[in-house]
Amino acid sequence: MYAQLVETGSKRLKTLEEMSPEEREFQQKIDAETKIEAKNWMPDGYRKTLIRQISQHAHSEIVGMLPEGNWVTRAPTLKRKLQLMAKIQDEAGHGLYLYSAMETLGADRDEEVQKLHDGKAKYSSIFNYPTLNWADMGAVGWLVDGAAIVNQVVLQRTSYGPYSRAMVRICKEESFHQRQGYQILLDMMREGTQAQKDMVQDAINRLWWPALMMFGPHDDESPNSQQSMAWKIKRKSNDELRQMFIDQTVPQLEFLGCTAPDPDLKWNEERGHYDFGEIDWKEFYDVLKGNGPCNRERLATRKKAIDEGAWVREAAVAYAKKQQQRAVA
Amino acid sequence: MSDQHALQEYLLRLADSAMILGQRLSELVGKAPALEEELASTNVALDLIGQARNWYEYAAELLDDGRDADQLVFLRDAHEYRNLLLVEQPNEDYAFTIARQFFYDVWHYHTLTRLVDASDDRIAGIAAKAVKEATYHLRRSSEWVRRMGDGTDESHRRIQDAFDVLWRFTGELVTADDIDQAMFKAGIGPDPEQLKQDWHNTVREVATQATLTTGAEDAWMYLGGKRGEHTEHLGHILAVMQFLPRAYPDATTW
Numbered sequence: 341m342y343a344q345l346v347e348t349g350s351k352r353l354k355t356l357e358e359m360s361p362e363e364r365e366f367q368q369k370i371d372a373e374t375k376i377e378a379k380n381w382m383p384d385g386y387r388k389t390l391i392r393q394i395s396q397h398a399h400s401e402i403v404g405m406l407p408e409g410n411w412v413t414r415a416p417t418l419k420r421k422l423q424l425m426a427k428i429q430d431e432a433g434h435g436l437y438l439y440s441a442m443e444t445l446g447a448d449r450d451e452e453v454q455k456l457h458d459g460k461a462k463y464s465s466i467f468n469y470p471t472l473n474w475a476d477m478g479a480v481g482w483l484v485d486g487a488a489i490v491n492q493v494v495l496q497r498t499s500y501g502p503y504s505r506a507m508v509r510i511c512k513e514e515s516f517h518q519r520q521g522y523q524i525l526l527d528m529m530r531e532g533t534q535a536q537k538d539m540v541q542d543a544i545n546r547l548w549w550p551a552l553m554m555f556g557p558h559d560d561e562s563p564n565s566q567q568s569m570a571w572k573i574k575r576k577s578n579d580e581l582r583q584m585f586i587d588q589t590v591p592q593l594e595f596l597g598c599t600a601p602d603p604d605l606k607w608n609e610e611r612g613h614y615d616f617g618e619i620d621w622k623e624f625y626d627v628l629k630g631n632g633p634c635n636r637e638r639l640a641t642r643k644k645a646i647d648e649g650a651w652v653r654e655a656a657v658a659y660a661k662k663q664q665q666r667a668v669a
Numbered sequence: 670m671s672d673q674h675a676l677q678e679y680l681l682r683l684a685d686s687a688m689i690l691g692q693r694l695s696e697l698v699g700k701a702p703a704l705e706e707e708l709a710s711t712n713v714a715l716d717l718i719g720q721a722r723n724w725y726e727y728a729a730e731l732l733d734d735g736r737d738a739d740q741l742v743f744l745r746d747a748h749e750y751r752n753l754l755l756v757e758q759p760n761e762d763y764a765f766t767i768a769r770q771f772f773y774d775v776w777h778y779h780t781l782t783r784l785v786d787a788s789d790d791r792i793a794g795i796a797a798k799a800v801k802e803a804t805y806h807l808r809r810s811s812e813w814v815r816r817m818g819d820g821t822d823e824s825h826r827r828i829q830d831a832f833d834v835l836w837r838f839t840g841e842l843v844t845a846d847d848i849d850q851a852m853f854k855a856g857i858g859p860d861p862e863q864l865k866q867d868w869h870n871t872v873r874e875v876a877t878q879a880t881l882t883t884g885a886e887d888a889w890m891y892l893g894g895k896r897g898e899h900t901e902h903l904g905h906i907l908a909v910m911q912f913l914p915r916a917y918p919d920a921t922t923w
Contacts (some may be wrong), residue, residue: 402704409699413692416913416923417739418722421695422715428698429711436704474913474923524923531922641700649702651827652763655820662819 342400342464342488344556345628346393348567349385370572375501378444386571389564390500391445392461393573395452398438399463401431403456403638407471408480416474423520424477430513437509441502457643465624468632469550475528475539476547481521483544483551483589489514490585491555499572522592529596544593545601552616553624555582561621586614675851676789677731678751679858681741682848682895683780684724685752688742689903690773691717692910693760702763709809713770716802723795743914747903754894755838757903761831764817764824768831771810772872776842778807779867780859788856811875818879829881836883840890843868848895 356364362381369376376382405428412428415421439449455461466484471477489511496507525543528536556562556578568574576584586605593600604617626632694714701707725738736744756773760766781803784796817828845853845861852858869886876883893899913923 402699405699405707412695412698413909414912416743416920418718418725418742420923422718422722425695425698425711425715425718429708429715432704432707432711436708439704527922533917533919535917536920536923645700645702649706649763651821651823652702652706652817655824656816658824659816659820 342404342491342554343393343396344462344465344554345562346389346396346564346568348389348564348571350567351563353566353570367570370499370570373572375504376499377501385567386573387445389568389571389573390503391442391447391452393568394438394442394445394503395447395455396462396464398435398442398452399456399461400467401435401438403463403467403642404484405431406638406641407467407469407634408477410471411474411477414474415477420477420524427481427517427520430517434506434510434513437506441500441506444502453646457639457646459630459639462628464554465627465632466547466550466554467638468627468635469547470634472546473539473543475525475536475543478521478524478528478540479543479547481517482525482592483521483547484554485514485518485521486589487551487554487585489518490581490588494575494581497572497575525596525598529598540596541598544598548600548602549619549623550627552582552586552619553627555579555585557621557624583613586616590614672851672855673731675848675855676857677728678848679852680724680728680731680792681751682753684721684728684741685750686756686773687717687724687777688721689750689752689906690756690770691715691721692906693756693758693769694766696760697766710766713806713809716799716806720795720799720802723799727791727795739914743911747899747907748897750894750899750903750907751897752894752899752903753838753841754891754900755835755842757894757900757906758835758838759902762827764827764831765835767810767813767817768828768835770806771814771875772835772839772842774803774807774810775868775871775875776864777803779864779871783859783864784857787858792857807871814875814881815879818876818881825880828879832876832881832883836888837891839868839872839884840888841892841894844890844892846895 354363356367359367363383366376366380366382366386369380376386408424408428408431412421412424415424439452442452443449452461456463466487471480492507492511492514496504496511498504498507525540528540532540559565559577559579562578565574565577569577590600590605590607602617604615606615608615627635630636691714694710694717697710698714699707701710721742722738725741729737729741732741753773753776755769758765758769778800781796781800784792785800787793787796814828817824819825843861843865845864849858849861853860872883891900914920
């Protein structure tokens, strides 16, 4: 999940009676599964929540290029280098696509990026973890894209049309990335040396819990979820999504011949789900507050790229203006 | 020097130049000056490394010494690399990145338009696909040279500086040696004199539009990349790029 703890501005749901006629009509549309489009009336809170969520999602795609960018110059074969570059390029494309969806709500890309650089906007906590060995490129694809897909498949039915349509396209590419990531790990586990197998297990040990954190806090610790669910921006709760992810991922983990760093992980026949241990929530909130291993580096890198690129963008604008004047003259 | 040897060397030059420039561009992933540039720059890098792979695969067949394309990339040392010195120069600022790209693209485009008609079918086939990509690369880098040159005072100063500093590496693009001559005679490579003229004409045309000056044709030029004598930069590029296969020599699959 690329958006965690999105503020909705409301702590309690309004009843239909408490709503204004416009709000009531809006809610009835939502309840009838009619998509909301850019030109439709919408409550201010709905608009703001969506801007926050979509911008967080877009920022996550952009910051998410960096942990993989860390290995792109060191990819070990031509095939893996081309795959990794294409994957990162897809992420830039997703970012662009999501910023466009966000702009349909009246927000401005540059302003939202500025909020990110000022530390006022969030991105997914997962990208604040370092990528320390090559197998991380497999594990990120498998676990991180995998967790994102679980969330995004549901978001294809989100109530806001442009966001929903962006998700349809993004999901297709993410599924491809996930399979590619898994294949990296599978190849190393099946045909690799012991050193390569150790890399795979090490990558899983480090990324397992952070991947589970991507779904956000427990439902009862998630004050904004109720409103987001009522607006059908969110369609399933954090805990539901996390369980879905674990249930689909554990068999894949076993197929790899690897283990998860969770002694409590086991199949529960009665529930028909896997049980799993408690997430270290202190770590989760620490990372969200900026105290993850790479928060500072990730933001500094993005900020540097945009700051140092300012003269390039200014040149493009100045040149376009001159061209326009010449065309008129 | 046999024709076979000349052809192998020539293929490695084409492959290594595309590979090393692609590697330089991959250093910028996640760090482009705008999101749209992120996409465009990665596109170019993907094209170049994809082309390099095609050239390497052909070179590996001709070399026939058991090495495949990956081994040519990841297990040769700097003195065995045959790329142009220009492409191993560092990214510095985006003006350097663009100037380097532009000088290369002009050479690449004019070379490929000739290779399309090479007497060697395999080369003609690879070039036919590559020239479409290189045409776009040249259009893009020319446009950026114009934007920077005729943009703001700062962008003009930066791109002019990059042109001045990188100029000494451009002579190698159009200075033919025995290999280039042999390839021309074999009906494969471009006519060296023609290539030189075409390169200068295109560069001057775009530079003029961009209000930039270019160095003299008879300026002192730094040569050597094509015969394996490189600048200090290449060793560092390879140290990064070849790290995994070198550190884990027993690994046969990744």
